[in-house]
Amino acid sequence: MRAVLSIVWKEFVQLRRDPRLFPVLFVSPVLQILLLGYAANLDVREIPSVVCDLDRSAASRAFLDEFVNSGYFTVRARPERMADIDPYIDGGRAALAVVVPRGFGDKLAGSKPASVLIIADGSESQTATIGVNYATSIANRRAQRIVFDRLERVRGPGPKPALVKAEVRVWYNPELRSRNFMIPAILGLVLMIMTITLASMGIVREKEAGTMEQLIVTPIRPYQLIAGKLLPFTLIGLVEAGFVIAVARLWFGTPLRGSLALLFLMCLAFMLNTLAMGLFVSTVSRSQQQAMFTTIFLVMPMILLGGFVFPVENMPPLFQLVSRAVPTRYFFVAIRGIMLRGAGWPELWPQAAALLILGTALFALSVLRFRKKLD
Amino acid sequence: MAEPAIEVRSLTKRFGDFVAVDAVSFEVERGRIFGFLGANGAGKSTTIRMLCGLLDPTSGAATVGGHDIRREPERVKRAIGYMSQRFSLYGDLTVAENIGFFGGAYGLSRRALAERLPWVLGLAGLVGRERSLTRTLSVGWKQRLALGCAVLHEPRIVFLDEPTGGVDPASRRRFWELINGLSERGITVFVTTHYLDEAEYCNDIRLIHAGRIVAGGSPRELKTSVIRNPILEVACDRIVEALEILQKEPWVLETSIFGMSLHISVEDEEEGRRLIAARLGREGIAVHRADRIMPSLEDVFIHKIEEQAGTGEAGEARP
Ligand SMILES: Nc1ncnc2c1ncn2[C@@H]1O[C@H](COP(=O)(O)OP(=O)(O)O)[C@@H](O)[C@H]1O
Numbered sequence: 001m002r003a004v005l006s007i008v009w010k011e012f013v014q015l016r017r018d019p020r021l022f023p024v025l026f027v028s029p030v031l032q033i034l035l036l037g038y039a040a041n042l043d044v045r046e047i048p049s050v051v052c053d054l055d056r057s058a059a060s061r062a063f064l065d066e067f068v069n070s071g072y073f074t075v076r077a078r079p080e081r082m083a084d085i086d087p088y089i090d091g092g093r094a095a096l097a098v099v100v101p102r103g104f105g106d107k108l109a110g111s112k113p114a115s116v117l118i119i120a121d122g123s124e125s126q127t128a129t130i131g132v133n134y135a136t137s138i139a140n141r142r143a144q145r146i147v148f149d150r151l152e153r154v155r156g157p158g159p160k161p162a163l164v165k166a167e168v169r170v171w172y173n174p175e176l177r178s179r180n181f182m183i184p185a186i187l188g189l190v191l192m193i194m195t196i197t198l199a200s201m202g203i204v205r206e207k208e209a210g211t212m213e214q215l216i217v218t219p220i221r222p223y224q225l226i227a228g229k230l231l232p233f234t235l236i237g238l239v240e241a242g243f244v245i246a247v248a249r250l251w252f253g254t255p256l257r258g259s260l261a262l263l264f265l266m267c268l269a270f271m272l273n274t275l276a277m278g279l280f281v282s283t284v285s286r287s288q289q290q291a292m293f294t295t296i297f298l299v300m301p302m303i304l305l306g307g308f309v310f311p312v313e314n315m316p317p318l319f320q321l322v323s324r325a326v327p328t329r330y331f332f333v334a335i336r337g338i339m340l341r342g343a344g345w346p347e348l349w350p351q352a353a354a355l356l357i358l359g360t361a362l363f364a365l366s367v368l369r370f371r372k373k374l375d
Numbered sequence: 376m377a378e379p380a381i382e383v384r385s386l387t388k389r390f391g392d393f394v395a396v397d398a399v400s401f402e403v404e405r406g407r408i409f410g411f412l413g414a415n416g417a418g419k420s421t422t423i424r425m426l427c428g429l430l431d432p433t434s435g436a437a438t439v440g441g442h443d444i445r446r447e448p449e450r451v452k453r454a455i456g457y458m459s460q461r462f463s464l465y466g467d468l469t470v471a472e473n474i475g476f477f478g479g480a481y482g483l484s485r486r487a488l489a490e491r492l493p494w495v496l497g498l499a500g501l502v503g504r505e506r507s508l509t510r511t512l513s514v515g516w517k518q519r520l521a522l523g524c525a526v527l528h529e530p531r532i533v534f535l536d537e538p539t540g541g542v543d544p545a546s547r548r549r550f551w552e553l554i555n556g557l558s559e560r561g562i563t564v565f566v567t568t569h570y571l572d573e574a575e576y577c578n579d580i581r582l583i584h585a586g587r588i589v590a591g592g593s594p595r596e597l598k599t600s601v602i603r604n605p606i607l608e609v610a611c612d613r614i615v616e617a618l619e620i621l622q623k624e625p626w627v628l629e630t631s632i633f634g635m636s637l638h639i640s641v642e643d644e645e646e647g648r649r650l651i652a653a654r655l656g657r658e659g660i661a662v663h664r665a666d667r668i669m670p671s672l673e674d675v676f677i678h679k680i681e682e683q684a685g686t687g688e689a690g691e692a693r694p
């Protein structure tokens with residue numbers, strides 16, 4: 001115990017003297033959360049578009065007005081011919097084009113099915129999908145209104161047919177603000193990068209400086225060395241988590257509907273995983289530079305497979321399977337649940353269990369690899 | 376005789392195909408200063424690292440303080456102190472913090488530590504500088520602090536890997552006084568150096584060359600047993616020219632320059648003196664003095680390494 005406390009004490013003395021401590025601990029997380037908080041905004045508005053009215057009828061004008069006034073699109077140009085659309089899409093100046101074909105007005109007047117053409121730039125798939133959805137729903141709404149107008153006219157006065165409208169209600173994140181969805185995950189990201197880096201660097205730096213050689217010849221047991229090195233980083237991780245949550249609440253107004261205590265417990269369970277990874281990185285790296293690259297190599301799949309941006313449910317089955325071994329997957333679910341939905345222990349114990357099991361396994365692996373030897 | 380402090384049997388370390396330490400065997404008696412000498416890359420550090428449990432040997436066996444280095448590495452660690460070749464205390468901790476940390480690492484109680492702290496500070500000559508950051512100290516102070524931290528827990532055996540490397544001669548001498556002090560307290564000191572003149576301070580020496588031990592014994596034994604031919608210390612004018620002339624003579628066995636004089640090894644003392652005076656006289660070089668001397672350890676080592684290698688090029692082993 002004395003040996004472990006000596007190491008913990010030494011780590012804190014060294015951290016306090018390290019001029020990089022403040023920037024790494026407080027400036028970099030704020031930068032990350034601000035940067036990602038603003039950039040990671042998946043809401044799509046003002047999609048650059050072009051409209052092409054080949055029909056030039058009252059009906060076509062009415063339809064396009066509705067489209068233009070919806071607020072989702074900004075019209076960049078109104079070309080006269082289809083062929084003039086291509087340069088806009090190809091050149092990236094427009095993500096979407098709406099074409100009203102000749103005969104649109106006549107067909108509607110004759111009660112025949114009429115169609116419009118929507119062209120989207122699929123290389124910007126997120127924007128394209130959302131844009132097409134908006135455009136489609138505008139077209140449907142228009143079609144519905146025409147049908148009802150017609151019904152009314154045919155039936156004459158009498159009871160109006162009920163207007164059946166599918167209304168989508170979004171729970172938990174009512175403004176559908178993707179920022180709310182992203183910020184809890186950013187906490188996970190900051191925590192993960194911070195703890196993996198601190199743990200791996202903290203150990204590799206001792207190898208580089210030669211002090212590890214001096215530690216190895218002391219009777220300190222490997223587990224004491226590991227505990228002494230990692231405990232301070234656990235504490236720092238918790239402080240960091242509190243700090244990031246405060247920034248999220250106060251700056252972005254991200255809700256915190258669940259229990260703060262449960263949130264911190266989940267952070268602890270998550271850090272069991274990330275610190276184990278940091279330890280693992282230190283066992284395969286001789287220099288801090290190597291450790292840095294190995295960390296990036298580990299962090300990338302953790303972000304992508306964990307469902308940071310793309311939900312795990314949308315991944316191919318193989319990746320879904322692989323993602324079961326990725327701790328961020330469970331942590332993202334847990335932390336989004338706690339912050340946005342106010343989820344508690346009954347809903348989140350499977351995530352907690354997964355984090356503990358995975359973390360224990362990772363820790364065992366890293367401790368086995370960690371030997372008190374030079375090579 | 377008591378059980379030796381260190382016993383090494385055919386200890387070998389390979390790095391891939393390269394044999395860094397090649398089946399070395401030796402014993403170190405308790406309480407002695409044991410010098411492990413050799414040029415850079417000879418295998419000194421690798422040997423020490425195996426004995427301290429930092430590296431696993433490829434083959435062979437060794438005991439340190441009666442403990443097998445393979446089977447009981449943790450017991451070995453309790454019995455020894457180690458000062459690595461590279462300065463390896465924490466530069467961003469103060470002198471007192473380093474001592475406190477390593478005290479804790481060795482499991483010293485607070486009371487024991489409070490007793491040892493002034494002793495270590497005194498040993499290192501750092502009284503009054505407890506609060507200086509270690510990285511701001513000069514090399515000589517750092518080395519002495521490192522020695523202090525290595526003996527903090529009162530080990531029976533200390534391993535010092537080139538403790539005087541890169542230190543000025545005055546500091547080197549002071550450091551050897553410290554080593555003597557440890558030895559007087561009954562501590563066994565295993566010390567490596569590539570300064571051959573430092574061998575004189577040791578009770579027992581091994582010369583290691585390319586991973587093999589090529590000579591061993593006390594300084595006196597080595598000087599009398601290894602070199603049987605007399606060595607003449609010749610003081611003369613134009614010594615470089617004189618050296619070149621004498622090297623070509625068949626009756627000259629070995630030559631070297633020592634400061635302002637030449638060391639010439641010959642078959643017979645009297646005849647050698649006469650031949651040297653005659654040969655140099657013919658070139659107009661005056662010989663002031665040609666006395667028989669006790670061979671220095673450098674003479675011994677040069678002789679041994681030349682013997683091993685067949686021809687000269689052993690000059691490298693000299694400081
Ligand atoms: N980890 C290692 N991997 C490969 N070669 C090594 C390693 N450590 C030492 N060596 C080689 O072994 C030889 C002996 O090194 P060392 O024991 O450090 O010599 P010394 O301490 O006598 O200067 C050197 O040639 C060195 O390059």
Ligand SMILES: [Mg+2]
Pocket residue numbers: 416419420421460536537
């Ligand atoms: Mg060495």
